[in-house]
Amino acid sequence: MAPPAIIAPSILSADFGNLGHECSRTISQGADWLHVDIMDGHFVPNLTFGPPVVVKIRSHVAKPTEAYGKGTFDCHMMIAEPKKWVKEFKNAGCDLYCFHYEAATSSAAESPEAISELKTSPRELIRYIHDNGMLAGIAIKPGTSVDVLWEILESPDAKDRPDMVLVMTVEPGFGGQKFMASCLPKVEALRTRYPDLNIEVDGGLGPGTIDQAADAGANVIVAGSAVFGAKDPAEVIALLREAVDKRSASGRL
Numbered sequence: 001m002a003p004p005a006i007i008a009p010s011i012l013s014a015d016f017g018n019l020g021h022e023c024s025r026t027i028s029q030g031a032d033w034l035h036v037d038i039m040d041g042h043f044v045p046n047l048t049f050g051p052p053v054v055v056k057i058r059s060h061v062a063k064p065t066e067a068y069g070k071g072t073f074d075c076h077m078m079i080a081e082p083k084k085w086v087k088e089f090k091n092a093g094c095d096l097y098c099f100h101y102e103a104a105t106s107s108a109a110e111s112p113e114a115i116s117e118l119k120t121s122p123r124e125l126i127r128y129i130h131d132n133g134m135l136a137g138i139a140i141k142p143g144t145s146v147d148v149l150w151e152i153l154e155s156p157d158a159k160d161r162p163d164m165v166l167v168m169t170v171e172p173g174f175g176g177q178k179f180m181a182s183c184l185p186k187v188e189a190l191r192t193r194y195p196d197l198n199i200e201v202d203g204g205l206g207p208g209t210i211d212q213a214a215d216a217g218a219n220v221i222v223a224g225s226a227v228f229g230a231k232d233p234a235e236v237i238a239l240l241r242e243a244v245d246k247r248s249a250s251g252r253l
């Protein structure tokens with residue numbers, strides 16, 4: 001049986017003028033985690049917010065009392081230099097630091113010094129995140145093959161292995177995009193090899209697409225516009241959870 005459903009609304013679609021209230025309300029409506037999209041205008045063509053905002057919204061949501069618990073801040077780091085910000089996001093209240101494989105392995109940093117200082121292998125970065133007291137996630141964009149993850153997931157030392165894999169189902173950068181079902185074979189391949197792994201999907205998830213994602217084996221569901229744009233967000237959160245748990249319980253995952 002796959003791990004239980006974790007519903008993580010993306011606050012990218014929340015009312016930024018009332019962000020603290022939006023976060024606490026979403027948790028009280030049944031969300032497990034909050035998915036916090038951090039964009040640097042460089043790795044993706046959009047800008048969101050940094051540690052000071054995370055500090056403020058953290059104070060509106062009780063810290064989880066256990067790993068993966070309710071109130072987990074799942075920070076999706078769409079930034080070119082993921083190593084650079086680990087400590088600051090830990091101090092700001094991040095619980096799960098999910099970086100992009102593409103950012104950790106490309107030379108997106110601007111100078112050779114910055115590259116040697118800030119670039120590191122995904123395994124080293126995962127260890128560094130763990131050493132800083134956070135869960136570690138690794139994300140892949142739609143164009144990135146799932147094959148790049150096998151070696152990382154097979155790391156002999158658990159400290160170098162991710163706690164979660166995020167398979168993007170849209171190009172990262174913006175909310176409200178169309179779900180890319182073409183990314184689901186990656187989820188299936190991950191679930192087949194790793195029955196217990198937390199597999200997150202992000203982009204275009206909602207009542208119309210959740211069944212496909214759940215069938216493929218995803219259990220951590222990010223939904224922005226489908227939750228924050230709903231008349232009854234609690235109903236949507238419950239529907240997403242039910243779809244995942246139903247498939248998990250059926251034993252097909």
Ligand SMILES: O=C(CO)[C@@H](O)[C@H](O)COP(=O)(O)O
Pocket residue numbers: 010012013035037076170171172173174175176177202203204205222223224225226
């Ligand atoms: O990371 C991203 C976008 O880059 C996502 O978290 C979106 O914010 C999801 O929004 P919807 O597609 O659910 O509206």
